Amino acid sequence: MTDARRVPTDADRARWRRYLADERAEAAVYRELAARRGGEEREILLALAAAEGRHEAHWLGLLDGDERGIPRADIRTRTLAALAKRFGSIFVLALAQQAEGRSPYASDPDATAAMAADERIHGEVVRGLAARGRRRLAGTFRAAVFGANDGLVSNLALVLGIGATGVPAPVVLFTGVAGLLAGALSMGAGEFVSVRSQRELLAASAPDPTVREALADVDLDANELALVYRARGMSEAEAADHAALVIARVRAAGAGETSTGALGISAEDDEAVGTAWSAASSSFLFFASGALIPVLPYLLGMSGAAAVAVATVLVGIALLLTGATVGVLSGGSPLQRALRQLAIGLGAAAVTYLLGLAFGTTLG
Template sequence: MSHPAAEDEHHHADVSGGWLRAAVFGAMDGLVTNIALIAGVGGGGVAARQIVLTGAAGLVAGAISMALGEFTSVRAQNEQVAAEVLRERRELDRYPEAEAAELARIWQARGVPPELALEVATILGRNPEAAVRVHAQEELGVDPNDVPSPWTAAGSSFVCFAAGALVPLLPYLSGAASLPLALGAGGVGLFVAGALIARFTRRSWWRSGARQLLLGAAAAGATYLVGHIIGIAA
Protein backbone atom coordinates (compact mmCIF):
# COMPACT_ATOMS: atom_id res chain seq x y z
CA MET A 1 0.00 0.00 0.00
CA SER A 2 1.46 3.34 -1.02
CA HIS A 3 1.61 6.20 1.42
CA PRO A 4 -0.04 9.50 0.36
CA ALA A 5 2.96 11.51 1.56
CA ALA A 6 5.33 9.37 -0.49
CA GLU A 7 3.13 9.78 -3.57
CA ASP A 8 3.13 13.54 -3.09
CA GLU A 9 6.92 13.63 -2.76
CA HIS A 10 7.31 11.72 -6.03
CA HIS A 11 4.81 13.82 -7.94
CA HIS A 12 6.50 16.12 -10.40
CA ALA A 13 5.10 19.31 -11.86
CA ASP A 14 4.44 19.42 -15.57
CA VAL A 15 7.43 21.29 -17.00
CA SER A 16 6.86 20.30 -20.62
CA GLY A 17 5.04 22.14 -23.36
CA GLY A 18 6.97 25.40 -23.19
CA TRP A 19 4.16 27.35 -21.52
CA LEU A 20 5.63 27.88 -18.04
CA ARG A 21 8.84 29.59 -19.08
CA ALA A 22 7.00 31.78 -21.59
CA ALA A 23 4.31 32.67 -19.04
CA VAL A 24 6.83 33.55 -16.34
CA PHE A 25 9.00 35.67 -18.61
CA GLY A 26 5.95 37.27 -20.17
CA ALA A 27 4.42 38.33 -16.85
CA MET A 28 7.70 39.58 -15.44
CA ASP A 29 8.60 41.45 -18.60
CA GLY A 30 5.16 43.01 -18.75
CA LEU A 31 5.37 44.21 -15.15
CA VAL A 32 8.94 45.48 -15.30
CA THR A 33 8.59 47.06 -18.75
CA ASN A 34 5.47 49.07 -17.96
CA ILE A 35 6.54 49.95 -14.43
CA ALA A 36 9.78 51.31 -15.88
CA LEU A 37 7.97 53.11 -18.71
CA ILE A 38 5.47 54.72 -16.39
CA ALA A 39 8.21 55.67 -13.94
CA GLY A 40 10.27 57.18 -16.75
CA VAL A 41 7.56 59.34 -18.30
CA GLY A 42 6.14 60.14 -14.88
CA GLY A 43 9.57 61.29 -13.73
CA GLY A 44 9.64 63.62 -16.73
CA GLY A 45 6.55 65.37 -15.41
CA VAL A 46 4.13 64.52 -18.21
CA ALA A 47 0.36 64.55 -17.79
CA ALA A 48 -1.66 61.52 -16.70
CA ARG A 49 -3.14 61.10 -20.20
CA GLN A 50 0.33 60.78 -21.70
CA ILE A 51 1.31 58.25 -19.06
CA VAL A 52 -1.73 56.11 -19.93
CA LEU A 53 -0.95 56.41 -23.64
CA THR A 54 2.65 55.37 -23.07
CA GLY A 55 1.63 52.47 -20.86
CA ALA A 56 -1.01 51.25 -23.32
CA ALA A 57 1.41 51.43 -26.23
CA GLY A 58 4.01 49.56 -24.19
CA LEU A 59 1.46 46.88 -23.32
CA VAL A 60 0.39 46.23 -26.91
CA ALA A 61 3.84 46.50 -28.48
CA GLY A 62 5.50 44.43 -25.78
CA ALA A 63 2.88 41.67 -25.84
CA ILE A 64 3.13 41.31 -29.61
CA SER A 65 6.93 41.38 -29.50
CA MET A 66 7.08 38.76 -26.77
CA ALA A 67 4.62 36.48 -28.57
CA LEU A 68 6.48 36.73 -31.89
CA GLY A 69 9.82 36.17 -30.18
CA GLU A 70 8.61 33.08 -28.31
CA PHE A 71 6.95 31.63 -31.40
CA THR A 72 10.05 32.13 -33.52
CA SER A 73 12.50 30.80 -30.93
CA VAL A 74 10.45 27.70 -30.02
CA ARG A 75 9.70 26.89 -33.66
CA ALA A 76 13.37 27.26 -34.61
CA GLN A 77 14.34 25.00 -31.72
CA ASN A 78 11.78 22.38 -32.77
CA GLU A 79 13.01 22.51 -36.37
CA GLN A 80 16.57 21.96 -35.19
CA VAL A 81 15.45 19.00 -33.07
CA ALA A 82 13.55 17.55 -36.05
CA ALA A 83 16.62 17.87 -38.27
CA GLU A 84 18.83 16.12 -35.72
CA VAL A 85 16.27 13.36 -35.18
CA LEU A 86 16.05 12.81 -38.95
CA ARG A 87 19.83 12.55 -39.07
CA GLU A 88 19.76 10.03 -36.22
CA ARG A 89 17.06 8.01 -38.01
CA ARG A 90 19.20 7.82 -41.17
CA GLU A 91 22.26 6.72 -39.20
CA LEU A 92 20.22 3.99 -37.52
CA ASP A 93 19.08 2.76 -40.93
CA ARG A 94 22.59 2.79 -42.41
CA TYR A 95 24.78 1.80 -39.45
CA PRO A 96 22.60 -0.09 -36.92
CA GLU A 97 25.52 -1.92 -35.32
CA ALA A 98 27.62 1.22 -34.87
CA GLU A 99 24.65 3.08 -33.39
CA ALA A 100 23.93 0.20 -30.99
CA ALA A 101 27.57 0.23 -29.90
CA GLU A 102 27.41 4.00 -29.38
CA LEU A 103 24.30 3.70 -27.22
CA ALA A 104 25.87 0.84 -25.28
CA ARG A 105 28.92 2.99 -24.50
CA ILE A 106 26.66 5.69 -23.08
CA TRP A 107 24.99 3.18 -20.79
CA GLN A 108 28.33 1.64 -19.82
CA ALA A 109 29.52 5.06 -18.68
CA ARG A 110 26.54 5.07 -16.31
CA GLY A 111 27.49 1.74 -14.78
CA VAL A 112 25.63 -0.79 -16.92
CA PRO A 113 27.72 -3.96 -17.61
CA PRO A 114 29.14 -3.91 -21.18
CA GLU A 115 27.49 -7.15 -22.30
CA LEU A 116 24.07 -6.16 -20.98
CA ALA A 117 24.31 -2.65 -22.41
CA LEU A 118 25.14 -3.94 -25.90
CA GLU A 119 22.46 -6.62 -25.74
CA VAL A 120 19.73 -4.14 -24.79
CA ALA A 121 20.90 -1.61 -27.39
CA THR A 122 20.86 -4.31 -30.09
CA ILE A 123 17.36 -5.48 -29.13
CA LEU A 124 16.16 -1.88 -29.06
CA GLY A 125 17.41 -1.40 -32.61
CA ARG A 126 14.81 -3.91 -33.84
CA ASN A 127 12.12 -1.34 -33.06
CA PRO A 128 13.00 1.67 -35.26
CA GLU A 129 10.67 4.18 -33.61
CA ALA A 130 11.69 3.27 -30.07
CA ALA A 131 15.35 3.27 -31.12
CA VAL A 132 15.09 6.77 -32.60
CA ARG A 133 13.40 8.07 -29.46
CA VAL A 134 15.95 6.54 -27.08
CA HIS A 135 18.94 7.62 -29.17
CA ALA A 136 17.56 11.18 -29.31
CA GLN A 137 17.07 11.21 -25.56
CA GLU A 138 20.49 9.79 -24.79
CA GLU A 139 22.55 11.65 -27.41
CA LEU A 140 20.61 14.90 -27.85
CA GLY A 141 18.85 15.18 -24.50
CA VAL A 142 15.41 15.63 -26.09
CA ASP A 143 12.25 13.59 -26.52
CA PRO A 144 11.15 13.99 -30.16
CA ASN A 145 7.58 13.13 -29.15
CA ASP A 146 7.41 15.81 -26.47
CA VAL A 147 8.60 19.11 -27.92
CA PRO A 148 7.08 22.43 -26.82
CA SER A 149 4.35 24.03 -28.91
CA PRO A 150 5.31 27.41 -30.42
CA TRP A 151 1.64 28.44 -30.39
CA THR A 152 1.31 27.62 -26.70
CA ALA A 153 4.50 29.53 -25.91
CA ALA A 154 3.40 32.53 -27.97
CA GLY A 155 -0.11 32.59 -26.54
CA SER A 156 0.95 32.29 -22.92
CA SER A 157 3.64 34.92 -23.41
CA PHE A 158 1.19 37.37 -25.04
CA VAL A 159 -1.50 36.96 -22.37
CA CYS A 160 0.88 37.06 -19.41
CA PHE A 161 2.83 40.06 -20.71
CA ALA A 162 -0.41 41.98 -21.26
CA ALA A 163 -1.68 41.03 -17.80
CA GLY A 164 1.56 42.09 -16.15
CA ALA A 165 1.75 45.35 -18.10
CA LEU A 166 -1.84 46.20 -17.17
CA VAL A 167 -1.20 46.15 -13.42
CA PRO A 168 0.65 49.50 -13.06
CA LEU A 169 -1.90 51.10 -15.40
CA LEU A 170 -4.90 50.13 -13.29
CA PRO A 171 -4.78 53.16 -10.92
CA TYR A 172 -4.77 55.56 -13.87
CA LEU A 173 -7.53 53.66 -15.66
CA SER A 174 -9.65 53.74 -12.51
CA GLY A 175 -9.31 57.52 -12.28
CA ALA A 176 -6.58 57.76 -9.63
CA ALA A 177 -3.91 59.74 -11.51
CA SER A 178 -1.13 59.07 -9.02
CA LEU A 179 2.35 57.96 -10.02
CA PRO A 180 3.22 56.59 -6.53
CA LEU A 181 -0.03 54.60 -6.52
CA ALA A 182 0.73 53.17 -9.97
CA LEU A 183 4.25 52.21 -8.94
CA GLY A 184 2.92 50.73 -5.73
CA ALA A 185 0.42 48.60 -7.66
CA GLY A 186 3.24 47.45 -9.90
CA GLY A 187 5.35 46.59 -6.88
CA VAL A 188 2.55 44.47 -5.43
CA GLY A 189 2.21 42.74 -8.80
CA LEU A 190 5.93 41.97 -8.88
CA PHE A 191 5.90 40.52 -5.39
CA VAL A 192 2.82 38.38 -6.11
CA ALA A 193 4.27 37.14 -9.40
CA GLY A 194 7.53 36.22 -7.70
CA ALA A 195 5.66 34.42 -4.95
CA LEU A 196 3.62 32.46 -7.51
CA ILE A 197 6.79 31.37 -9.29
CA ALA A 198 7.95 29.83 -6.01
CA ARG A 199 4.99 27.46 -6.21
CA PHE A 200 6.55 25.84 -9.28
CA THR A 201 10.17 26.05 -8.19
CA ARG A 202 9.44 25.09 -4.55
CA ARG A 203 11.59 27.93 -3.26
CA SER A 204 10.80 30.36 -0.48
CA TRP A 205 7.80 32.39 -1.67
CA TRP A 206 8.71 35.55 0.19
CA ARG A 207 12.31 35.50 -1.04
CA SER A 208 11.17 34.96 -4.59
CA GLY A 209 8.65 37.78 -4.27
CA ALA A 210 11.16 40.14 -2.65
CA ARG A 211 13.75 39.40 -5.34
CA GLN A 212 11.34 40.33 -8.13
CA LEU A 213 10.25 43.43 -6.23
CA LEU A 214 13.84 44.62 -5.82
CA LEU A 215 14.68 44.01 -9.48
CA GLY A 216 11.60 45.91 -10.59
CA ALA A 217 12.33 48.74 -8.18
CA ALA A 218 15.85 49.06 -9.58
CA ALA A 219 14.52 49.29 -13.14
CA ALA A 220 11.87 51.83 -12.14
CA GLY A 221 14.38 53.90 -10.21
CA ALA A 222 16.76 54.05 -13.14
CA THR A 223 14.10 55.10 -15.66
CA TYR A 224 12.55 57.60 -13.25
CA LEU A 225 15.94 59.25 -12.81
CA VAL A 226 16.51 59.40 -16.57
CA GLY A 227 13.04 60.81 -17.16
CA HIS A 228 13.47 63.39 -14.39
CA ILE A 229 16.81 64.57 -15.79
CA ILE A 230 15.43 64.83 -19.32
CA GLY A 231 12.30 66.55 -18.04
CA ILE A 232 14.36 69.19 -16.25
CA ALA A 233 16.63 69.70 -19.25
CA ALA A 234 13.63 70.15 -21.55
Protein backbone atom coordinates (compact mmCIF):
# COMPACT_ATOMS: atom_id res chain seq x y z
CA MET A 1 0.00 0.00 0.00
CA THR A 2 1.17 3.57 -0.60
CA ASP A 3 3.09 5.07 2.31
CA ALA A 4 0.79 7.68 3.88
CA ARG A 5 3.77 9.99 4.39
CA ARG A 6 4.78 9.95 0.74
CA VAL A 7 3.21 12.50 -1.54
CA PRO A 8 2.34 10.78 -4.83
CA THR A 9 4.17 12.11 -7.84
CA ASP A 10 2.78 12.74 -11.29
CA ALA A 11 4.48 9.51 -12.39
CA ASP A 12 2.68 7.61 -9.59
CA ARG A 13 -0.68 8.97 -10.66
CA ALA A 14 0.03 8.18 -14.31
CA ARG A 15 0.86 4.59 -13.36
CA TRP A 16 -2.29 4.25 -11.26
CA ARG A 17 -4.40 5.55 -14.14
CA ARG A 18 -2.81 3.01 -16.47
CA TYR A 19 -3.49 0.20 -14.03
CA LEU A 20 -7.07 1.40 -13.63
CA ALA A 21 -7.61 1.39 -17.39
CA ASP A 22 -6.15 -2.12 -17.68
CA GLU A 23 -8.30 -3.49 -14.84
CA ARG A 24 -11.45 -2.10 -16.44
CA ALA A 25 -10.52 -3.59 -19.80
CA GLU A 26 -9.71 -7.00 -18.29
CA ALA A 27 -13.03 -7.03 -16.43
CA ALA A 28 -14.78 -6.23 -19.72
CA VAL A 29 -12.97 -9.18 -21.37
CA TYR A 30 -14.22 -11.59 -18.71
CA ARG A 31 -17.76 -10.24 -18.95
CA GLU A 32 -17.71 -10.64 -22.74
CA LEU A 33 -16.51 -14.22 -22.41
CA ALA A 34 -19.14 -14.92 -19.72
CA ALA A 35 -21.88 -13.64 -22.04
CA ARG A 36 -20.96 -16.40 -24.52
CA ARG A 37 -20.95 -19.20 -21.97
CA GLY A 38 -23.33 -20.76 -19.52
CA GLY A 39 -23.36 -22.71 -16.27
CA GLU A 40 -20.23 -22.98 -14.18
CA GLU A 41 -17.89 -21.37 -16.70
CA ARG A 42 -20.10 -18.27 -16.83
CA GLU A 43 -20.09 -17.99 -13.02
CA ILE A 44 -16.32 -18.34 -12.87
CA LEU A 45 -15.76 -15.66 -15.50
CA LEU A 46 -18.15 -13.26 -13.78
CA ALA A 47 -16.31 -13.86 -10.49
CA LEU A 48 -13.04 -12.97 -12.22
CA ALA A 49 -14.63 -9.78 -13.56
CA ALA A 50 -15.77 -8.89 -10.03
CA ALA A 51 -12.23 -9.44 -8.70
CA GLU A 52 -10.83 -7.10 -11.36
CA GLY A 53 -13.46 -4.62 -10.19
CA ARG A 54 -11.99 -4.73 -6.67
CA HIS A 55 -8.56 -3.96 -8.08
CA GLU A 56 -10.07 -1.12 -10.09
CA ALA A 57 -11.55 0.32 -6.88
CA HIS A 58 -8.11 0.22 -5.23
CA TRP A 59 -6.49 2.36 -7.92
CA LEU A 60 -9.48 4.67 -8.10
CA GLY A 61 -9.21 5.15 -4.33
CA LEU A 62 -5.56 6.15 -4.62
CA LEU A 63 -6.61 8.69 -7.24
CA ASP A 64 -9.24 10.05 -4.81
CA GLY A 65 -11.95 9.16 -7.31
CA ASP A 66 -10.45 11.44 -9.96
CA GLU A 67 -11.07 9.76 -13.33
CA ARG A 68 -9.66 12.56 -15.44
CA GLY A 69 -6.91 11.57 -17.83
CA ILE A 70 -7.59 7.83 -17.70
CA PRO A 71 -5.69 6.43 -20.73
CA ARG A 72 -6.65 3.60 -23.00
CA ALA A 73 -5.72 0.11 -21.84
CA ASP A 74 -2.50 -1.36 -23.20
CA ILE A 75 -2.55 -2.87 -26.68
CA ARG A 76 -2.60 -6.47 -25.41
CA THR A 77 -5.65 -5.91 -23.25
CA ARG A 78 -7.46 -3.98 -26.00
CA THR A 79 -6.73 -6.81 -28.42
CA LEU A 80 -8.13 -9.30 -25.91
CA ALA A 81 -11.29 -7.22 -25.55
CA ALA A 82 -11.77 -7.02 -29.33
CA LEU A 83 -11.27 -10.77 -29.73
CA ALA A 84 -13.63 -11.54 -26.84
CA LYS A 85 -16.40 -9.46 -28.45
CA ARG A 86 -16.06 -11.16 -31.82
CA PHE A 87 -15.05 -14.71 -31.01
CA GLY A 88 -15.09 -15.60 -27.31
CA SER A 89 -12.81 -18.50 -28.16
CA ILE A 90 -10.07 -20.58 -26.62
CA PHE A 91 -7.57 -18.15 -28.18
CA VAL A 92 -8.83 -15.36 -25.91
CA LEU A 93 -8.50 -17.51 -22.78
CA ALA A 94 -4.99 -18.57 -23.80
CA LEU A 95 -3.98 -14.93 -24.28
CA ALA A 96 -5.68 -13.95 -21.01
CA GLN A 97 -3.67 -16.65 -19.24
CA GLN A 98 -0.46 -15.04 -20.48
CA ALA A 99 -1.70 -11.55 -19.56
CA GLU A 100 -2.44 -12.58 -15.96
CA GLY A 101 1.06 -14.04 -15.69
CA ARG A 102 2.61 -10.68 -16.62
CA SER A 103 1.03 -8.69 -13.77
CA PRO A 104 3.43 -6.07 -12.29
CA TYR A 105 1.68 -6.00 -8.91
CA ALA A 106 4.21 -8.22 -7.13
CA SER A 107 6.90 -5.55 -7.52
CA ASP A 108 4.72 -2.44 -7.34
CA PRO A 109 4.83 -0.76 -3.89
CA ASP A 110 1.34 0.66 -4.34
CA ALA A 111 -0.33 -2.69 -5.00
CA THR A 112 -1.31 -4.83 -2.02
CA ALA A 113 0.04 -8.32 -1.46
CA ALA A 114 -3.53 -9.60 -1.82
CA MET A 115 -3.80 -8.02 -5.27
CA ALA A 116 -0.55 -9.64 -6.38
CA ALA A 117 -1.79 -12.99 -5.06
CA ASP A 118 -5.12 -12.47 -6.82
CA GLU A 119 -3.39 -12.05 -10.17
CA ARG A 120 -1.46 -15.28 -9.72
CA ILE A 121 -4.63 -17.12 -8.75
CA HIS A 122 -6.48 -15.58 -11.70
CA GLY A 123 -3.80 -17.00 -13.98
CA GLU A 124 -4.48 -20.49 -12.64
CA VAL A 125 -8.25 -20.05 -12.96
CA VAL A 126 -7.91 -18.95 -16.58
CA ARG A 127 -5.45 -21.79 -17.18
CA GLY A 128 -8.12 -24.22 -15.94
CA LEU A 129 -10.78 -22.71 -18.20
CA ALA A 130 -8.40 -22.73 -21.15
CA ALA A 131 -7.53 -26.37 -20.41
CA ARG A 132 -11.18 -27.33 -20.84
CA GLY A 133 -11.22 -25.74 -24.26
CA ARG A 134 -7.89 -27.31 -25.18
CA ARG A 135 -9.22 -30.76 -24.29
CA ARG A 136 -12.27 -30.22 -26.49
CA LEU A 137 -10.08 -28.91 -29.28
CA ALA A 138 -7.05 -31.13 -28.93
CA GLY A 139 -7.91 -34.05 -31.22
CA THR A 140 -9.04 -32.04 -34.23
CA PHE A 141 -6.54 -29.24 -33.60
CA ARG A 142 -3.63 -31.67 -33.44
CA ALA A 143 -4.63 -33.19 -36.76
CA ALA A 144 -5.13 -29.73 -38.29
CA VAL A 145 -1.79 -28.29 -37.18
CA PHE A 146 0.19 -31.42 -37.97
CA GLY A 147 -1.58 -31.72 -41.30
CA ALA A 148 -0.92 -28.12 -42.34
CA ASN A 149 2.68 -28.22 -41.17
CA ASP A 150 3.38 -31.53 -42.91
CA GLY A 151 1.79 -30.26 -46.09
CA LEU A 152 3.86 -27.08 -46.04
CA VAL A 153 7.18 -28.74 -45.28
CA SER A 154 6.90 -31.96 -47.26
CA ASN A 155 5.56 -30.40 -50.44
CA LEU A 156 7.98 -27.48 -50.31
CA ALA A 157 10.81 -29.97 -49.90
CA LEU A 158 9.43 -32.05 -52.77
CA VAL A 159 8.91 -29.09 -55.10
CA LEU A 160 12.30 -27.51 -54.35
CA GLY A 161 14.12 -30.82 -54.58
CA ILE A 162 12.60 -31.68 -57.97
CA GLY A 163 12.90 -28.10 -59.23
CA ALA A 164 16.59 -27.99 -58.34
CA THR A 165 17.33 -30.87 -60.71
CA GLY A 166 16.53 -28.57 -63.63
CA VAL A 167 13.40 -30.31 -64.93
CA PRO A 168 10.76 -28.14 -66.71
CA ALA A 169 8.23 -26.20 -64.62
CA PRO A 170 5.26 -28.40 -65.71
CA VAL A 171 7.05 -31.42 -64.26
CA VAL A 172 7.56 -29.61 -60.97
CA LEU A 173 3.89 -28.60 -60.95
CA PHE A 174 2.71 -32.15 -61.63
CA THR A 175 5.02 -33.48 -58.92
CA GLY A 176 3.68 -30.93 -56.42
CA VAL A 177 0.04 -31.76 -57.18
CA ALA A 178 0.77 -35.48 -56.93
CA GLY A 179 2.52 -34.91 -53.61
CA LEU A 180 -0.47 -32.90 -52.38
CA LEU A 181 -2.98 -35.63 -53.19
CA ALA A 182 -0.83 -38.52 -52.01
CA GLY A 183 0.10 -36.80 -48.76
CA ALA A 184 -3.43 -35.59 -47.97
CA LEU A 185 -4.92 -39.05 -48.53
CA SER A 186 -2.17 -40.69 -46.50
CA MET A 187 -2.55 -38.22 -43.62
CA GLY A 188 -6.34 -38.54 -43.58
CA ALA A 189 -6.23 -42.32 -43.58
CA GLY A 190 -3.50 -42.39 -40.94
CA GLU A 191 -5.41 -40.08 -38.60
CA PHE A 192 -8.59 -42.08 -39.02
CA VAL A 193 -6.88 -45.34 -38.08
CA SER A 194 -4.92 -43.70 -35.24
CA VAL A 195 -7.91 -42.02 -33.58
CA ARG A 196 -10.24 -44.97 -34.08
CA SER A 197 -7.66 -47.28 -32.51
CA GLN A 198 -7.12 -44.93 -29.59
CA ARG A 199 -10.85 -44.66 -28.90
CA GLU A 200 -11.16 -48.45 -29.01
CA LEU A 201 -8.34 -48.74 -26.46
CA LEU A 202 -10.08 -46.24 -24.18
CA ALA A 203 -13.38 -48.08 -24.54
CA ALA A 204 -11.69 -51.36 -23.59
CA SER A 205 -10.34 -49.76 -20.40
CA ALA A 206 -13.58 -48.06 -19.34
CA PRO A 207 -15.69 -49.63 -16.56
CA ASP A 208 -18.53 -51.90 -17.69
CA PRO A 209 -21.76 -50.02 -16.78
CA THR A 210 -23.73 -53.28 -16.51
CA VAL A 211 -21.68 -54.35 -13.48
CA ARG A 212 -23.76 -51.96 -11.32
CA GLU A 213 -26.57 -54.53 -11.44
CA ALA A 214 -24.49 -56.83 -9.23
CA LEU A 215 -23.53 -54.24 -6.64
CA ALA A 216 -26.67 -54.57 -4.52
CA ASP A 217 -25.94 -58.28 -3.95
CA VAL A 218 -22.21 -58.06 -3.26
CA ASP A 219 -21.13 -59.94 -0.10
CA LEU A 220 -19.96 -57.23 2.33
CA ASP A 221 -17.71 -59.69 4.14
CA ALA A 222 -15.96 -60.94 1.01
CA ASN A 223 -16.46 -57.62 -0.84
CA GLU A 224 -14.69 -58.35 -4.10
CA LEU A 225 -15.58 -54.85 -5.34
CA ALA A 226 -12.52 -53.67 -3.41
CA LEU A 227 -10.38 -55.69 -5.81
CA VAL A 228 -11.66 -53.51 -8.66
CA TYR A 229 -10.30 -50.39 -6.98
CA ARG A 230 -7.04 -52.08 -6.06
CA ALA A 231 -6.62 -53.10 -9.70
CA ARG A 232 -7.07 -49.44 -10.64
CA GLY A 233 -4.35 -48.20 -8.30
CA MET A 234 -5.86 -47.73 -4.81
CA SER A 235 -4.22 -49.11 -1.67
CA GLU A 236 -5.91 -52.02 0.09
CA ALA A 237 -7.35 -49.82 2.85
CA GLU A 238 -8.53 -47.13 0.44
CA ALA A 239 -10.11 -49.73 -1.83
CA ALA A 240 -12.01 -51.34 1.05
CA ASP A 241 -13.35 -48.00 2.29
CA HIS A 242 -14.34 -46.84 -1.17
CA ALA A 243 -16.05 -50.12 -1.97
CA ALA A 244 -18.11 -49.99 1.21
CA LEU A 245 -19.15 -46.41 0.42
CA VAL A 246 -20.19 -47.27 -3.14
CA ILE A 247 -22.24 -50.29 -2.03
CA ALA A 248 -23.96 -48.23 0.67
CA ARG A 249 -24.91 -45.61 -1.90
CA VAL A 250 -26.23 -48.17 -4.36
CA ARG A 251 -28.35 -49.95 -1.72
CA ALA A 252 -29.68 -46.62 -0.41
CA ALA A 253 -30.68 -45.61 -3.94
CA GLY A 254 -32.22 -49.01 -4.64
CA ALA A 255 -33.84 -49.61 -7.99
CA GLY A 256 -33.80 -45.92 -8.76
CA GLU A 257 -30.04 -45.89 -9.23
CA THR A 258 -29.33 -45.26 -12.91
CA SER A 259 -25.96 -43.59 -12.87
CA THR A 260 -23.40 -45.08 -15.21
CA GLY A 261 -20.80 -44.11 -12.62
CA ALA A 262 -22.22 -46.45 -9.99
CA LEU A 263 -18.87 -48.19 -9.64
CA GLY A 264 -17.38 -44.91 -8.49
CA ILE A 265 -14.84 -45.05 -11.32
CA SER A 266 -14.66 -42.38 -13.95
CA ALA A 267 -13.96 -43.63 -17.42
CA GLU A 268 -10.91 -41.94 -18.89
CA ASP A 269 -11.95 -38.71 -20.56
CA ASP A 270 -11.62 -39.23 -24.30
CA GLU A 271 -12.61 -35.67 -25.25
CA ALA A 272 -9.01 -34.95 -26.16
CA VAL A 273 -8.94 -37.82 -28.63
CA GLY A 274 -11.65 -36.43 -30.90
CA THR A 275 -13.59 -38.46 -33.42
CA ALA A 276 -11.94 -40.48 -36.16
CA TRP A 277 -13.84 -38.75 -38.98
CA SER A 278 -13.24 -35.22 -37.70
CA ALA A 279 -9.53 -35.90 -37.22
CA ALA A 280 -9.23 -37.54 -40.64
CA SER A 281 -11.09 -34.77 -42.47
CA SER A 282 -9.15 -32.04 -40.63
CA SER A 283 -5.87 -33.74 -41.42
CA PHE A 284 -6.79 -34.20 -45.10
CA LEU A 285 -8.01 -30.64 -45.61
CA PHE A 286 -5.22 -28.92 -43.72
CA PHE A 287 -2.50 -31.01 -45.33
CA ALA A 288 -3.97 -30.18 -48.73
CA SER A 289 -4.18 -26.46 -47.91
CA GLY A 290 -0.60 -26.46 -46.64
CA ALA A 291 0.71 -28.47 -49.58
CA LEU A 292 -1.02 -26.15 -52.04
CA ILE A 293 1.07 -23.13 -51.00
CA PRO A 294 4.44 -24.31 -52.43
CA VAL A 295 2.68 -25.14 -55.71
CA LEU A 296 1.02 -21.72 -56.13
CA PRO A 297 3.91 -20.03 -57.99
CA TYR A 298 3.94 -22.85 -60.55
CA LEU A 299 0.16 -22.72 -60.91
CA LEU A 300 0.56 -19.02 -61.71
CA GLY A 301 3.05 -19.80 -64.48
CA MET A 302 6.27 -18.96 -62.67
CA SER A 303 9.41 -21.05 -63.03
CA GLY A 304 13.07 -21.18 -62.08
CA ALA A 305 14.61 -19.19 -59.23
CA ALA A 306 11.64 -16.80 -59.04
CA ALA A 307 9.21 -19.66 -58.36
CA VAL A 308 11.56 -21.13 -55.76
CA ALA A 309 11.89 -17.79 -53.98
CA VAL A 310 8.15 -17.06 -53.95
CA ALA A 311 7.29 -20.60 -52.77
CA THR A 312 9.85 -20.34 -49.97
CA VAL A 313 8.58 -16.95 -48.78
CA LEU A 314 4.93 -18.04 -48.84
CA VAL A 315 5.67 -21.23 -46.93
CA GLY A 316 7.84 -19.30 -44.46
CA ILE A 317 4.93 -16.96 -43.68
CA ALA A 318 2.56 -19.89 -43.26
CA LEU A 319 5.01 -21.69 -40.95
CA LEU A 320 5.31 -18.57 -38.80
CA LEU A 321 1.51 -18.39 -38.53
CA THR A 322 1.05 -22.05 -37.59
CA GLY A 323 3.89 -21.86 -35.07
CA ALA A 324 2.46 -18.71 -33.48
CA THR A 325 -0.99 -20.33 -33.29
CA VAL A 326 0.44 -23.32 -31.45
CA GLY A 327 2.27 -20.94 -29.12
CA VAL A 328 -0.89 -19.02 -28.26
CA LEU A 329 -2.96 -22.12 -27.60
CA SER A 330 -0.25 -23.84 -25.57
CA GLY A 331 0.30 -20.78 -23.39
CA GLY A 332 3.89 -20.44 -24.63
CA SER A 333 5.70 -17.73 -26.54
CA PRO A 334 4.12 -17.29 -30.01
CA LEU A 335 7.36 -15.81 -31.39
CA GLN A 336 9.51 -18.65 -30.10
CA ARG A 337 7.17 -21.32 -31.49
CA ALA A 338 6.89 -19.47 -34.81
CA LEU A 339 10.68 -19.22 -35.26
CA ARG A 340 11.12 -22.87 -34.28
CA GLN A 341 8.54 -23.93 -36.86
CA LEU A 342 10.21 -21.76 -39.50
CA ALA A 343 13.69 -23.12 -38.79
CA ILE A 344 12.58 -26.75 -38.92
CA GLY A 345 10.51 -26.34 -42.08
CA LEU A 346 12.99 -24.34 -44.11
CA GLY A 347 15.86 -26.50 -42.84
CA ALA A 348 14.20 -29.65 -44.21
CA ALA A 349 13.45 -27.91 -47.52
CA ALA A 350 17.04 -26.68 -47.80
CA VAL A 351 18.38 -30.23 -47.48
CA THR A 352 16.21 -31.54 -50.32
CA TYR A 353 17.02 -28.50 -52.46
CA LEU A 354 20.75 -29.16 -52.08
CA LEU A 355 20.20 -32.83 -52.92
CA GLY A 356 18.23 -31.76 -55.99
CA LEU A 357 21.08 -29.52 -57.08
CA ALA A 358 23.53 -32.38 -56.61
CA PHE A 359 21.38 -34.80 -58.64
CA GLY A 360 20.85 -32.18 -61.32
CA THR A 361 24.57 -31.65 -61.67
CA THR A 362 25.17 -35.41 -61.81
CA LEU A 363 22.45 -35.98 -64.39
CA GLY A 364 23.62 -33.01 -66.44
